[in-house]
Amino acid sequence: MADDEVARTFKEIDYDGDGYITAMEFKLAMTKRHEAVSGDEINSIFAHADDDNDGRINLAEFTKAWNA
Secondary structure (H helix, E strand, O other), X not given: OOHHHHHHHHHHHOOOOOOEEXXXXXXXXXXXXXXXXXXXXXXXXXXXXXXXXXXXXXXXHHHHHHOO
């Protein structure tokens, strides 16, 4: 996927536009897409993608996880 598509997807999930995806924003995005995700699944995703362990995923982390 092209970087601009990754950035566009990131912005769609970053509902408040603060430059970070929180677990709540991620869950909301998956719900909107009719994809059920459990709390454990979200925790696992964030454990792998949140490189700096701040509880949020920034664009660089999102891009790295997307391309993994």
